[in-house]
Amino acid sequence: MSDFSYYSGIPSFYMMIGIAMIAILIFLVGMYLNMQKWGGGSASHFLKIFLKSINHEKLGHHKRQSLVSTIILDILLQRRILRRSPFRWVMHMLIFVGWIGMFIFSMIFAVFEVLHEIGIGQINLVETRHSLDFGNEVLGYMLLIGLVIAIARRLAISDVVKRTQMFDWVLVLGTLIITITGFMAEGFRPDAIAGAWTFLGNDVEIAKFLALFHVAISLLFCIAYIPYSKYMHMLAAPMVILVNGGGE
Amino acid sequence: MADEKEPRPVIPKGEPYIKTDVINPTFMMQYDACTRCGECDKWCPVLDAKDGDRKYSPMDKISRFRTFMGQSYGLKAKIFGPKRLDEDDIQDFADAFFHCSTCGVCASVCPAGINTVDMYEATRQQLVMRDNGPYGKTVMFPKLIGEYRNPYLKDQKQRLDWIPDDVEIAEEADVAYFAGCTAGFNQQVLGVCTARVLNHLNVPFIYLGEEETCCSSAIIRTGQPHKGDIPYINAKHNVEALEARGVKKVMFACAGCYRVATIDWPKQLGRKPNFEVVHVADLLADLIQQGKIEWKKSFDNKIITYHDPCHLGRHCGVYETPRIVLDNLPGLKFVEMDRIKELQRCCGAGGGVKAGISDLALDIASERIRDAQAINADILSSCCPFCRRNIGDGRDNVYDQQGSTNFDLRDNPENAMQVEDMIVLVAELMGLSTKIKSQEEEDKKAGVEAAAPKHLKDL
Numbered sequence: 001m002s003d004f005s006y007y008s009g010i011p012s013f014y015m016m017i018g019i020a021m022i023a024i025l026i027f028l029v030g031m032y033l034n035m036q037k038w039g040g041g042s043a044s045h046f047l048k049i050f051l052k053s054i055n056h057e058k059l060g061h062h063k064r065q066s067l068v069s070t071i072i073l074d075i076l077l078q079r080r081i082l083r084r085s086p087f088r089w090v091m092h093m094l095i096f097v098g099w100i101g102m103f104i105f106s107m108i109f110a111v112f113e114v115l116h117e118i119g120i121g122q123i124n125l126v127e128t129r130h131s132l133d134f135g136n137e138v139l140g141y142m143l144l145i146g147l148v149i150a151i152a153r154r155l156a157i158s159d160v161v162k163r164t165q166m167f168d169w170v171l172v173l174g175t176l177i178i179t180i181t182g183f184m185a186e187g188f189r190p191d192a193i194a195g196a197w198t199f200l201g202n203d204v205e206i207a208k209f210l211a212l213f214h215v216a217i218s219l220l221f222c223i224a225y226i227p228y229s230k231y232m233h234m235l236a237a238p239m240v241i242l243v244n245g246g247g248e
Numbered sequence: 249m250a251d252e253k254e255p256r257p258v259i260p261k262g263e264p265y266i267k268t269d270v271i272n273p274t275f276m277m278q279y280d281a282c283t284r285c286g287e288c289d290k291w292c293p294v295l296d297a298k299d300g301d302r303k304y305s306p307m308d309k310i311s312r313f314r315t316f317m318g319q320s321y322g323l324k325a326k327i328f329g330p331k332r333l334d335e336d337d338i339q340d341f342a343d344a345f346f347h348c349s350t351c352g353v354c355a356s357v358c359p360a361g362i363n364t365v366d367m368y369e370a371t372r373q374q375l376v377m378r379d380n381g382p383y384g385k386t387v388m389f390p391k392l393i394g395e396y397r398n399p400y401l402k403d404q405k406q407r408l409d410w411i412p413d414d415v416e417i418a419e420e421a422d423v424a425y426f427a428g429c430t431a432g433f434n435q436q437v438l439g440v441c442t443a444r445v446l447n448h449l450n451v452p453f454i455y456l457g458e459e460e461t462c463c464s465s466a467i468i469r470t471g472q473p474h475k476g477d478i479p480y481i482n483a484k485h486n487v488e489a490l491e492a493r494g495v496k497k498v499m500f501a502c503a504g505c506y507r508v509a510t511i512d513w514p515k516q517l518g519r520k521p522n523f524e525v526v527h528v529a530d531l532l533a534d535l536i537q538q539g540k541i542e543w544k545k546s547f548d549n550k551i552i553t554y555h556d557p558c559h560l561g562r563h564c565g566v567y568e569t570p571r572i573v574l575d576n577l578p579g580l581k582f583v584e585m586d587r588i589k590e591l592q593r594c595c596g597a598g599g600g601v602k603a604g605i606s607d608l609a610l611d612i613a614s615e616r617i618r619d620a621q622a623i624n625a626d627i628l629s630s631c632c633p634f635c636r637r638n639i640g641d642g643r644d645n646v647y648d649q650q651g652s653t654n655f656d657l658r659d660n661p662e663n664a665m666q667v668e669d670m671i672v673l674v675a676e677l678m679g680l681s682t683k684i685k686s687q688e689e690e691d692k693k694a695g696v697e698a699a700a701p702k703h704l705k706d707l
Contacts, residue, residue: 030323037268037321038276046273053274059511074361081359084287163286163307228323236281237360243274244361 013117016215020110023219030227031235053243063245070246075238083248091149098143099175102182103222105132105139126191140182147176171230174221178214185210264320265333270374270474275367279314281360282307288354288364293594294347294601297611303344306354306364312341313371342380345372347608349601350469351558351594365563368599372471382470384604389466390475397461397482398429408457410436412685415443421452424495424523426486428505429462430633436684438633441675442501442528448678449535453499459489463508465559470600483508483516491522501528501671503632504598506566507559527560528671529631533569536576544679545704547579550626554582554670555616555639556592557632570631570670577677578707580627585619593619595630597638613642614649620665621646627666629673640667662703676701 032043039046058064073079078096082089109132116123150172154164187197188207225231268276288306289295298304316338318324319331348368355364375381382389392399398407410432411417425446431439446453463486464479473479490498498521500506509525535541554574560566567589575582587593596602596612616639620628628643630636643665656663675682682701683691 033321033323033326034280037317038273038280040268040271040273040276046277049273050277059514078359080361081285084357084359088285159290160286163284163289163302163305165284165311167311168284230284232280233283233360236277237283240274240278240281240363241361243277244363246361 013113019216019219023224026224027226034227034232050239050243058245065246070242074241074246079248091146094142094146095150098139098146101139102136102143105136140179144179147172147179151176167230178218178221181210181214185214262329264330265338266316266320266374266378268374270377271370275370278362278367279310279317281362282310283360284311285359287357287359291353291357291591293351293596293612293615294349294608296615297608304347309345339380342375343383345375346381346383346600347605348599349594349596350599352562353591353594356562356590369468369471373474376471377474382472382600382604386470386600386604389470390472390478393462393464393467394476394478398433399462399466400429400433402433404458407432407460410439410685411443412440412688416447417455418452421454422496423451423453424490424493424498425453425455426460426498426500426505427455428502431502435633435636437672437682438501438669440684441671441682444680445671445675445678448680454493454495456489461485463505465504465508466600468512469598479512480516483513487513487517487521495523497524497526499526499528499531503557503560504634507563510564527566527631529566529569529573532674533572536572543578543677543707545677546707548705550580551583551624552577552580552627552629553585553620553623553625555595555628555630555635556589557630557635558594558598560631561592562590573670573674574629577673583623583625585623587619595635595638597634602634602638609638610641610645613638614646617642617646625665627668629668629670631670636667636669643667676704
């Protein structure tokens with residue numbers, strides 16, 4: 001069980017930190033390049049214009065609503081999608097809440113791991129991890145259901161099939177692989193909670209490998225890859241909504 | 249388009265093929281915000297008219313430009329240098345990009361809230377700057393408007409020619425009427441009716457006349473504002489001339505000019521004008537609600553519907569006041585068509601499409617006529633001279649197509665759907681003449697007495 005003291009299950013804490021650092025670095029380089037591209041060669045010019053635009057008075061039809069309303073109604077609750085298609089809204093919210101929720105949980109646990117590693121506070125990592133199990137399970141299934149709907153749409157609805165490109169497939173299939181490996185890594189663990197994918201069996205070596213694989217591709221695909229892929233919309237779309245003042 | 253032009257200069261190695269210097273950084277970001285959900289495709293009137301040809305899909309246009317940008321400024325481009333883009337591919341993209349009326353329905357439905365209209369106009373300008381646009385005859389707009397100060401090759405002195413003898417224009421007043429080039433030169437009935445209605449309602453107004461210059465909408469919409477800086481020059485001239493006359497309100501009956509005054513003038517000048525911009529529908533709706541308008545004529549139980557001009561509705565948010573006016577016209581039953589207000593189907597005239605790609609404009613307008621036919625409308629009204637003209641052409645096109653089977657129409661042409669501007673209907677029902685000056689002069693010469701329109705009855 002000692003190998004599973006850590007949430008991630010990776011034998012070496014430093015390996016995880018190393019991969020995370022690389023992922024964050026690749027992400028930051030990508031974001032810098034994107035901002036440089038948007039700013040006509042200058043990332044700082046982009047940031048200046050972006051920040052100015054958030055408070056700029058809108059001309060014409062759409063009046064700028066309050067920042068709080070924009071963040072809650074348009075970015076978090078995504079009412080523009082709801083207005084167009086409740087079905088797509090359900091799908092997107094399942095993916096959005098599942099993804100963001102698991103990201104936040106992972107970050108919280110990573111902080112505990114770091115604190116534990118450097119010896120700050122008396123942290124029982126096993127108990128902490130178990131306290132997050134139920135939430136992770138719910139969020140994981142939300143993400144999985146959302147992705148299954150997204151894939152089914154892209155395979156079954158003729159309009160959607162026609163306009164789907166590899167650019168779109170990479171995102172959903174990549175996220176699906178991460179989600180499934182997460183469930184599998186959890187299922188193989190000796191201390192897996194009931195209801196998780198325990199039917200897979202109990203194999204420490206497979207669990208270790210899958211945990212490492214899951215964390216590595218999560219960091220590389222869900223963080224490092226963001227600025228270079230369709231994932232970019234996760235950051236760009238809220239920024240655009242802020243610039244354009246929100247509203248239905 | 250490419251084969252009609254001089255060969256382009258060779259782009260030095262290491263230079264990106266497409267520059268982005270006139271595209272606002274936040275517009276550049278918007279290209280990366282597209283989630284490729286395809287909502288815009290469902291509503292795009294151009295894609296509809298092009299039978300779903302993906303080349304004209306707004307979603308795919310965004311994807312193509314994003315790809316060009318990635319190839320020019322992405323990670324690989326930073327390491328190995330910008331990719332050499334195929335000029336034919338860029339031209340093909342540009343041609344598709346100009347097949348857009350910039351109606352903005354894609355922006356209305358975009359879950360990411362992408363402001364496609366401004367983004368497209370800036371991108372169009374960038375394409376024009378590298379000689380990939382505009383499309384067709386619209387290339388003439390800057391030259392015509394720069395030289396003549398209107399797109400109709402008319403002398404500025406002729407700006408006053410539309411004014412009939414009975415119209416009274418004040419020397420000083422709180423209100424100015426900005427007629428615009430189309431009402432002043434090309435569809436004078438709109439200018440005449442607006443002026444007579446204002447006179448009838450005792451709203452004194454001034455008119456800049458020879459001092460009025462084109463709003464330059466056609467130049468801005470087709471991505472050519474940099475050519476001679478004409479939109480800025482004209483905005484400055486018009487705004488300063490109106491301010492010098494001390495007016496408090498400037499009245500518009502043209503949706504295109506109204507859009508420019510509301511959105512583009514402040515952008516061009518970096519400040520808001522010292523007067524209020526008002527559409528004539530706002531004034532009329534206000535007076536109707538106060539019970540201050542007395543109708544003299546009535547239609548005979550006809551069905552009327554309203555087409556929201558993109559520039560007035562989606563771009564500026566004026567949806568209700570034209571409806572209030574039309575709903576109160578006597579003898580008319582107001583019925584809504586499919587696709588209205590922010591989801592309205594564009595008539596197809598905007599964004600340089602009518603001038604540059606007239607067959608596309610006609611196909612889109614024909615769809616709008618079919619929307620009106622679906623509710624059995626007798627009158628399709630709007631508040632925009634370009635919608636009036638293009639939807640009128642669309643009606644003729646649809647009737648041509650239906651002519652062989654539509655015996656009622658062939659035998660009774662008076663049953664044809666009337667496409668008319670709101671201000672003309674208002675003038676008619678107020679019992680005012682809708683004849684333009686030249687018609688009145690011809691009637692006078694021929695000794696013809698003005699007769700009341702047959703399709704109206706007295707109240």
